């Protein structure tokens with residue numbers, strides 16, 4: 001079985017492995033930390049009540065239908081069938097939908113907040129900005145470290161990826177390059193690319209759209225998993241990741257949120273009533289990743 005990841009097709013079982021869950025460790029923060037150190041990610045199955053996630057899914061789909069006619073008329077709303085004649089409606093960072101009570105009940109609900117409070121052993125905050133995405137047919141996210149987008153605050157910032165519905169791999173799931181956070185072969189990539197800042201340096205954000213280029217040059221293994229409503233994946237700022245491609249005719253709905261210890265400084269672009277977000281990236285000439293990689297020698 002092969003799945004599209006960026007511009008390549010990867011064989012499941014060899015080029016594309018399967019993420020393992022950490023549910024057996026949930027009561028043991030030290031074991032969770034150790035697992036994160038080892039794998040660079042934590043997959044938690046069924047963290048959120050399924051019905052709560054499906055209620056949020058319905059709210060997002062109603063918004064997409066009402067604001068942009070983005071759901072194929074005559075189909076079941078919850079199937080999220082794409083209407084190619086709809087008009088784009090921004091979800092990412094759009095508080096009218098990211099701060100809808102049903103959506104916030106998942107993204108800032110007790111299950112995830114308490115998970116991070118236990119994991120860090122202290123109280124936590126989450127960024128006000130929410131990266132809610134609707135990814136259509138052929139859409140995917142290229143390989144990147146999140147530090148390049150939000151690295152100005154706490155070094156213990158983590159990303160949480162939440163699917164709003166059941167998402168099989170062929171509909172676009174998070175794909176992680178396991179080993180990218182700790183293997184010595186990735187050290188130069190972490191020190192160069194991993195420490196750029198897209199607003200300061202004005203460089204494209206994705207390292208590559210070719211997942212196999214990474215594993216051939218640096219090692220590691222791409223892994224992903226079929227996701228169910230209620231599951232989440234948590235990664236570090238230095239866990240290289242992207243997504244599998246959506247090859248279906250349905251929207252893939254998911255959101256990336258960020259959590260960190262409350263006592264540590266937060267990247268000012270993503271917090272507050274109206275976060276300023278990226279303020280310079282793509283607002284003038286932008287260096288290609290190819291040019292930046294040539295300068296870094298990677």
Ligand SMILES: O=C(O)CCC(=O)C(=O)O
Nearest residue numbers: 141146159161242243256
């Ligand atoms: O959902 C995606 O396509 C990518 C998500 C992502 O890059 C992230 O969670 O940081």
